[in-house]
Amino acid sequence: MPPEFDIIEQLAARQPVRRAAVATGIGDDAAVLDIPAGQQLIVSTDTLNSGVHFPADTAAQDVGYKSLAVNLSDLAAMGAQPLAANLSLSLPRHDRRWVRDFAAGFFALAEQHNVQLTGGDTVRGALSVSVTVLGVTPQGAALHRRGGNVGDAIYVSGTLGDAAAALLHRNGDLSLNDAQRRRLYARLNRPRARLALGVALRGVASSCIDVSDGLTADLGHLLEADGLGATIDAERLPLSAAYREIFDRAGGWQPPLSGGDDYELCFTVAAAKAAALPDEVDGAPLTRVGIIEAQPGIRLNLPDGTVEQASAGGYEHFR
Ligand code: ADP
Ligand code: MG
Numbered sequence: 001m002p003p004e005f006d007i008i009e010q011l012a013a014r015q016p017v018r019r020a021a022v023a024t025g026i027g028d029d030a031a032v033l034d035i036p037a038g039q040q041l042i043v044s045t046d047t048l049n050s051g052v053h054f055p056a057d058t059a060a061q062d063v064g065y066k067s068l069a070v071n072l073s074d075l076a077a078m079g080a081q082p083l084a085a086n087l088s089l090s091l092p093r094h095d096r097r098w099v100r101d102f103a104a105g106f107f108a109l110a111e112q113h114n115v116q117l118t119g120g121d122t123v124r125g126a127l128s129v130s131v132t133v134l135g136v137t138p139q140g141a142a143l144h145r146r147g148g149n150v151g152d153a154i155y156v157s158g159t160l161g162d163a164a165a166a167l168l169h170r171n172g173d174l175s176l177n178d179a180q181r182r183r184l185y186a187r188l189n190r191p192r193a194r195l196a197l198g199v200a201l202r203g204v205a206s207s208c209i210d211v212s213d214g215l216t217a218d219l220g221h222l223l224e225a226d227g228l229g230a231t232i233d234a235e236r237l238p239l240s241a242a243y244r245e246i247f248d249r250a251g252g253w254q255p256p257l258s259g260g261d262d263y264e265l266c267f268t269v270a271a272a273k274a275a276a277l278p279d280e281v282d283g284a285p286l287t288r289v290g291i292i293e294a295q296p297g298i299r300l301n302l303p304d305g306t307v308e309q310a311s312a313g314g315y316e317h318f319r
Helices: 001-012 060-077 097-112 162-170 180-191 194-199 215-224 239-245 254-257 272-276
Strands: 022-024 039-049 081-091 116-124 128-138 153-157 206-209 229-233 266-267 284-293 295-301 306-310
Touching: 001 081, 022 229, 039 060, 039 116, 039 239, 060 081, 060 097, 060 128, 060 180, 060 194, 060 206, 081 097, 097 116, 116 162, 153 254, 162 180, 180 239, 206 215, 215 229, 215 266, 215 295, 229 306, 266 272
Parallel strands: 081 116, 229 295
Antiparallel strands: 039 128, 081 128, 153 266, 153 284, 206 266, 229 284, 295 306
8 A cells, every 4th residue: 555545544543534514525535524513614724833833753643642632622712612623734744653643632632622533634745644633612702812801800711831941940950850851841741732611712712712822822812803902910920839830940931931832721701790700620720820901012020019011922823
Protein backbone atom coordinates (compact mmCIF):
# COMPACT_ATOMS: atom_id res chain seq x y z
CA MET A 1 0.00 0.00 0.00
CA PRO A 2 1.40 3.47 -0.82
CA PRO A 3 2.47 5.26 2.38
CA GLU A 4 -0.23 7.94 2.04
CA PHE A 5 -3.03 5.36 2.07
CA ASP A 6 -1.32 3.35 4.77
CA ILE A 7 -1.40 6.43 7.02
CA ILE A 8 -5.05 7.16 6.20
CA GLU A 9 -5.94 3.52 6.89
CA GLN A 10 -4.02 3.62 10.17
CA LEU A 11 -6.10 6.61 11.28
CA ALA A 12 -9.45 5.40 9.93
CA ALA A 13 -9.01 2.00 11.59
CA ARG A 14 -8.81 3.68 14.99
CA GLN A 15 -12.40 4.86 15.05
CA PRO A 16 -15.45 3.18 13.52
CA VAL A 17 -18.23 5.61 12.56
CA ARG A 18 -20.53 5.76 15.55
CA ARG A 19 -22.25 9.12 15.30
CA ALA A 20 -25.63 8.98 13.59
CA ALA A 21 -25.08 12.46 12.16
CA VAL A 22 -22.21 11.14 10.01
CA ALA A 23 -23.83 9.73 6.86
CA THR A 24 -20.48 9.33 5.05
CA GLY A 25 -17.10 9.42 6.78
CA ILE A 26 -13.53 8.76 5.66
CA GLY A 27 -13.11 7.15 2.25
CA ASP A 28 -15.19 9.23 -0.15
CA ASP A 29 -14.23 12.52 -1.79
CA ALA A 30 -15.89 14.38 1.07
CA ALA A 31 -17.81 13.64 4.24
CA VAL A 32 -21.60 13.98 4.50
CA LEU A 33 -23.08 15.08 7.81
CA ASP A 34 -26.62 15.71 9.01
CA ILE A 35 -27.04 18.92 10.99
CA PRO A 36 -29.62 18.30 13.73
CA ALA A 37 -32.85 20.24 13.12
CA GLY A 38 -32.90 23.67 14.76
CA GLN A 39 -29.12 23.76 15.21
CA GLN A 40 -26.40 25.89 13.66
CA LEU A 41 -23.07 24.53 12.46
CA ILE A 42 -20.00 26.03 14.19
CA VAL A 43 -16.72 25.56 12.28
CA SER A 44 -13.15 26.32 13.32
CA THR A 45 -9.61 25.46 12.14
CA ASP A 46 -6.32 25.63 14.01
CA THR A 47 -2.88 24.55 12.82
CA LEU A 48 0.05 23.43 14.96
CA ASN A 49 3.50 23.69 13.37
CA SER A 50 6.52 21.94 14.84
CA GLY A 51 8.89 24.48 16.37
CA VAL A 52 6.23 27.19 16.44
CA HIS A 53 3.21 25.80 18.29
CA PHE A 54 4.97 22.93 20.00
CA PRO A 55 8.65 22.20 20.67
CA ALA A 56 10.08 19.88 18.00
CA ASP A 57 10.76 17.17 20.60
CA THR A 58 7.16 17.04 21.86
CA ALA A 59 5.87 13.45 22.15
CA ALA A 60 3.66 12.41 19.21
CA GLN A 61 0.85 11.53 21.66
CA ASP A 62 0.88 15.06 23.02
CA VAL A 63 0.88 16.55 19.50
CA GLY A 64 -2.17 14.43 18.69
CA TYR A 65 -3.98 15.39 21.86
CA LYS A 66 -3.16 19.07 21.67
CA SER A 67 -4.04 19.43 17.98
CA LEU A 68 -7.61 18.43 18.76
CA ALA A 69 -7.75 20.13 22.18
CA VAL A 70 -6.94 23.61 20.86
CA ASN A 71 -9.68 23.23 18.26
CA LEU A 72 -12.23 21.99 20.79
CA SER A 73 -11.30 25.01 22.89
CA ASP A 74 -12.54 27.26 20.07
CA LEU A 75 -15.83 25.35 20.01
CA ALA A 76 -16.05 25.71 23.81
CA ALA A 77 -15.59 29.47 23.47
CA MET A 78 -18.56 29.54 21.07
CA GLY A 79 -20.74 27.46 23.39
CA ALA A 80 -20.78 24.65 20.81
CA GLN A 81 -20.88 20.89 21.25
CA PRO A 82 -18.44 19.02 19.00
CA LEU A 83 -19.66 16.71 16.27
CA ALA A 84 -16.78 15.89 13.96
CA ALA A 85 -13.25 16.84 12.94
CA ASN A 86 -11.10 16.76 9.80
CA LEU A 87 -7.36 16.31 10.08
CA SER A 88 -4.70 17.58 7.68
CA LEU A 89 -1.34 15.97 8.40
CA SER A 90 1.97 17.06 6.91
CA LEU A 91 4.71 14.59 7.81
CA PRO A 92 8.41 14.66 6.91
CA ARG A 93 8.49 10.85 6.34
CA HIS A 94 6.40 7.70 6.58
CA ASP A 95 6.72 6.77 10.26
CA ARG A 96 4.07 4.26 11.38
CA ARG A 97 5.12 4.50 15.00
CA TRP A 98 4.75 8.28 15.03
CA VAL A 99 1.29 8.01 13.45
CA ARG A 100 0.29 5.31 15.97
CA ASP A 101 1.34 7.49 18.91
CA PHE A 102 -0.19 10.62 17.40
CA ALA A 103 -3.46 8.71 16.95
CA ALA A 104 -3.37 7.47 20.55
CA GLY A 105 -3.39 11.08 21.78
CA PHE A 106 -5.82 12.39 19.19
CA PHE A 107 -8.42 9.65 19.62
CA ALA A 108 -8.16 9.58 23.43
CA LEU A 109 -9.59 13.10 23.38
CA ALA A 110 -11.92 12.44 20.42
CA GLU A 111 -13.54 9.51 22.24
CA GLN A 112 -13.87 11.54 25.44
CA HIS A 113 -15.96 14.16 23.61
CA ASN A 114 -17.62 11.90 21.01
CA VAL A 115 -15.85 13.58 18.08
CA GLN A 116 -15.92 11.62 14.82
CA LEU A 117 -12.93 11.96 12.46
CA THR A 118 -14.64 12.46 9.11
CA GLY A 119 -11.75 13.14 6.74
CA GLY A 120 -8.64 15.13 6.07
CA ASP A 121 -5.55 15.23 3.94
CA THR A 122 -2.15 13.54 4.18
CA VAL A 123 0.90 15.12 2.58
CA ARG A 124 4.67 15.13 2.86
CA GLY A 125 6.40 18.20 4.25
CA ALA A 126 7.55 19.82 7.49
CA LEU A 127 5.68 18.42 10.51
CA SER A 128 2.39 20.27 10.72
CA VAL A 129 -1.05 19.30 11.99
CA SER A 130 -4.15 21.19 10.98
CA VAL A 131 -7.53 20.28 12.42
CA THR A 132 -10.97 21.56 11.45
CA VAL A 133 -13.69 20.95 14.00
CA LEU A 134 -17.42 20.98 13.37
CA GLY A 135 -19.79 21.64 16.25
CA VAL A 136 -23.41 22.62 16.79
CA THR A 137 -25.41 24.99 18.97
CA PRO A 138 -29.14 25.56 19.12
CA GLN A 139 -30.18 28.30 16.65
CA GLY A 140 -28.97 31.68 17.94
CA ALA A 141 -27.34 30.30 21.09
CA ALA A 142 -23.66 30.63 20.08
CA LEU A 143 -21.42 32.81 22.25
CA HIS A 144 -19.39 35.57 20.62
CA ARG A 145 -16.46 37.88 21.31
CA ARG A 146 -18.77 40.85 20.93
CA GLY A 147 -21.66 41.44 23.31
CA GLY A 148 -20.03 42.66 26.53
CA ASN A 149 -21.34 45.81 28.24
CA VAL A 150 -19.94 48.36 30.66
CA GLY A 151 -20.31 46.98 34.18
CA ASP A 152 -20.24 43.31 33.17
CA ALA A 153 -17.97 41.22 35.37
CA ILE A 154 -15.01 39.47 33.68
CA TYR A 155 -14.35 35.83 34.57
CA VAL A 156 -11.74 33.24 33.73
CA SER A 157 -11.96 29.47 34.20
CA GLY A 158 -9.30 27.23 35.74
CA THR A 159 -5.87 28.73 36.35
CA LEU A 160 -3.55 30.90 34.25
CA GLY A 161 0.21 30.89 33.67
CA ASP A 162 0.93 27.18 34.04
CA ALA A 163 1.66 26.50 30.37
CA ALA A 164 3.82 29.63 30.16
CA ALA A 165 5.84 28.41 33.16
CA ALA A 166 6.39 25.05 31.45
CA LEU A 167 7.70 26.89 28.39
CA LEU A 168 10.03 28.97 30.57
CA HIS A 169 11.40 25.72 31.96
CA ARG A 170 11.76 24.24 28.50
CA ASN A 171 13.76 27.26 27.38
CA GLY A 172 16.09 26.89 30.37
CA ASP A 173 14.80 30.02 32.11
CA LEU A 174 13.19 28.31 35.10
CA SER A 175 14.10 25.33 37.28
CA LEU A 176 11.32 23.03 38.50
CA ASN A 177 11.14 19.97 40.74
CA ASP A 178 9.63 16.75 39.37
CA ALA A 179 6.13 17.35 40.72
CA GLN A 180 6.03 20.91 39.39
CA ARG A 181 7.34 19.78 36.04
CA ARG A 182 4.68 17.07 35.71
CA ARG A 183 1.82 19.39 36.62
CA LEU A 184 2.92 22.35 34.51
CA TYR A 185 3.84 20.33 31.40
CA ALA A 186 0.47 18.57 31.60
CA ARG A 187 -1.12 22.01 31.20
CA LEU A 188 1.13 22.83 28.22
CA ASN A 189 0.79 19.51 26.40
CA ARG A 190 -2.73 18.41 27.35
CA PRO A 191 -4.91 21.51 27.62
CA ARG A 192 -8.47 20.88 28.76
CA ALA A 193 -11.07 22.23 26.35
CA ARG A 194 -13.79 23.77 28.53
CA LEU A 195 -16.68 22.37 26.50
CA ALA A 196 -19.10 21.83 29.39
CA LEU A 197 -18.46 25.37 30.55
CA GLY A 198 -19.13 26.78 27.08
CA VAL A 199 -22.51 25.05 27.01
CA ALA A 200 -23.31 26.23 30.56
CA LEU A 201 -22.54 29.82 29.52
CA ARG A 202 -25.17 29.89 26.75
CA GLY A 203 -27.70 32.54 27.68
CA VAL A 204 -25.55 33.56 30.67
CA ALA A 205 -22.30 35.07 29.33
CA SER A 206 -22.56 38.31 27.34
CA SER A 207 -19.29 37.52 25.52
CA CYS A 208 -16.65 34.78 25.51
CA ILE A 209 -13.20 33.94 24.11
CA ASP A 210 -10.65 31.22 24.78
CA VAL A 211 -7.26 32.22 26.16
CA SER A 212 -4.75 30.88 23.65
CA ASP A 213 -2.40 33.86 23.28
CA GLY A 214 -2.47 35.23 26.85
CA LEU A 215 -5.17 36.86 28.96
CA THR A 216 -4.42 40.48 28.10
CA ALA A 217 -4.18 39.71 24.39
CA ASP A 218 -7.39 37.64 24.24
CA LEU A 219 -9.37 39.80 26.65
CA GLY A 220 -8.16 42.67 24.46
CA HIS A 221 -9.82 41.04 21.42
CA LEU A 222 -13.03 40.56 23.35
CA LEU A 223 -13.12 44.20 24.49
CA GLU A 224 -12.13 45.58 21.08
CA ALA A 225 -15.14 43.82 19.58
CA ASP A 226 -17.32 46.25 21.54
CA GLY A 227 -14.93 49.25 21.68
CA LEU A 228 -14.66 48.92 25.47
CA GLY A 229 -11.93 48.51 28.11
CA ALA A 230 -11.47 46.88 31.50
CA THR A 231 -9.76 46.88 34.85
CA ILE A 232 -8.28 43.59 36.09
CA ASP A 233 -7.29 42.90 39.71
CA ALA A 234 -3.96 41.08 39.61
CA GLU A 235 -4.58 39.52 43.02
CA ARG A 236 -7.74 37.85 41.75
CA LEU A 237 -5.99 36.04 38.89
CA PRO A 238 -6.47 32.29 39.51
CA LEU A 239 -3.11 30.57 40.01
CA SER A 240 -2.47 26.85 40.45
CA ALA A 241 -0.72 25.50 43.54
CA ALA A 242 2.27 24.61 41.34
CA TYR A 243 2.43 28.13 39.94
CA ARG A 244 2.12 29.73 43.39
CA GLU A 245 5.20 27.77 44.51
CA ILE A 246 7.30 29.34 41.77
CA PHE A 247 5.49 32.69 41.48
CA ASP A 248 8.51 34.95 42.04
CA ARG A 249 11.02 32.93 40.02
CA ALA A 250 8.59 32.46 37.11
CA GLY A 251 8.08 36.19 36.68
CA GLY A 252 5.18 36.94 39.00
CA TRP A 253 2.06 38.25 37.26
CA GLN A 254 3.60 38.19 33.77
CA PRO A 255 2.96 34.52 32.84
CA PRO A 256 -0.69 34.51 34.00
CA LEU A 257 -1.30 37.82 32.20
CA SER A 258 0.56 37.39 28.94
CA GLY A 259 1.57 33.71 28.70
CA GLY A 260 -0.26 31.74 26.04
CA ASP A 261 -1.42 28.14 25.77
CA ASP A 262 -3.73 28.08 28.81
CA TYR A 263 -6.92 27.39 26.78
CA GLU A 264 -9.14 28.57 29.59
CA LEU A 265 -12.29 30.56 28.81
CA CYS A 266 -12.48 34.30 29.49
CA PHE A 267 -16.08 35.52 29.54
CA THR A 268 -18.24 38.39 30.72
CA VAL A 269 -21.49 38.29 32.67
CA ALA A 270 -24.00 41.08 33.38
CA ALA A 271 -24.59 41.74 37.09
CA ALA A 272 -28.18 40.51 36.83
CA LYS A 273 -27.00 37.11 35.59
CA ALA A 274 -23.99 36.64 37.88
CA ALA A 275 -26.11 34.73 40.41
CA ALA A 276 -26.86 32.09 37.75
CA LEU A 277 -23.15 31.31 37.48
CA PRO A 278 -21.89 28.20 39.32
CA ASP A 279 -18.63 28.34 41.33
CA GLU A 280 -17.08 25.69 39.10
CA VAL A 281 -17.87 23.60 36.05
CA ASP A 282 -16.27 20.20 35.47
CA GLY A 283 -13.70 20.81 38.18
CA ALA A 284 -12.67 24.22 36.80
CA PRO A 285 -13.26 27.11 39.19
CA LEU A 286 -14.76 30.27 37.71
CA THR A 287 -13.04 33.38 39.04
CA ARG A 288 -14.18 36.97 38.69
CA VAL A 289 -11.03 38.93 37.82
CA GLY A 290 -12.28 42.34 36.72
CA ILE A 291 -14.93 44.54 35.21
CA ILE A 292 -15.72 46.04 31.79
CA GLU A 293 -15.37 49.81 31.54
CA ALA A 294 -16.09 52.36 28.84
CA GLN A 295 -12.48 53.57 28.64
CA PRO A 296 -10.59 51.43 26.08
CA GLY A 297 -7.44 49.57 27.16
CA ILE A 298 -6.79 47.16 30.00
CA ARG A 299 -5.78 48.54 33.38
CA LEU A 300 -4.20 46.33 35.97
CA ASN A 301 -4.68 46.87 39.73
CA LEU A 302 -1.51 45.63 41.39
CA PRO A 303 -1.36 44.46 45.02
CA ASP A 304 0.76 47.49 46.04
CA GLY A 305 -2.09 49.81 45.05
CA THR A 306 -0.58 51.03 41.77
CA VAL A 307 -2.46 50.82 38.47
CA GLU A 308 -0.59 49.77 35.34
CA GLN A 309 -1.64 49.84 31.72
CA ALA A 310 -1.47 46.22 30.59
CA SER A 311 0.49 45.80 27.37
CA ALA A 312 -1.23 43.95 24.57
CA GLY A 313 1.40 41.20 24.86
CA GLY A 314 0.52 37.78 23.54
CA TYR A 315 2.09 35.76 20.79
CA GLU A 316 1.96 37.21 17.29
CA HIS A 317 3.04 35.43 14.15
CA PHE A 318 4.93 37.38 11.43
CA ARG A 319 6.47 39.70 14.01
P1 ADP B 1 -8.64 13.01 -2.53
O1 ADP B 1 -7.47 12.74 -3.41
O2 ADP B 1 -9.98 12.84 -3.17
O3 ADP B 1 -8.51 14.26 -1.74
P2 ADP B 1 -7.45 11.47 -0.46
O4 ADP B 1 -6.70 10.31 -0.99
O5 ADP B 1 -6.68 12.70 -0.07
O6 ADP B 1 -8.62 11.80 -1.47
O7 ADP B 1 -8.27 11.00 0.81
C1 ADP B 1 -9.01 9.83 0.78
C2 ADP B 1 -9.93 9.80 1.97
O8 ADP B 1 -9.18 9.78 3.15
C3 ADP B 1 -10.83 11.04 2.08
O9 ADP B 1 -12.07 10.62 2.65
C4 ADP B 1 -10.09 11.92 3.02
O10 ADP B 1 -10.96 12.80 3.71
C5 ADP B 1 -9.47 10.90 3.96
N1 ADP B 1 -8.23 11.38 4.59
C6 ADP B 1 -7.07 11.72 3.99
N2 ADP B 1 -6.15 12.07 4.90
C7 ADP B 1 -6.75 11.96 6.11
C8 ADP B 1 -6.34 12.20 7.44
N3 ADP B 1 -5.10 12.66 7.73
N4 ADP B 1 -7.22 11.99 8.43
C9 ADP B 1 -8.47 11.55 8.16
N5 ADP B 1 -8.91 11.29 6.94
C10 ADP B 1 -8.07 11.51 5.91
MG1 MG C 1 -6.72 14.67 -0.56
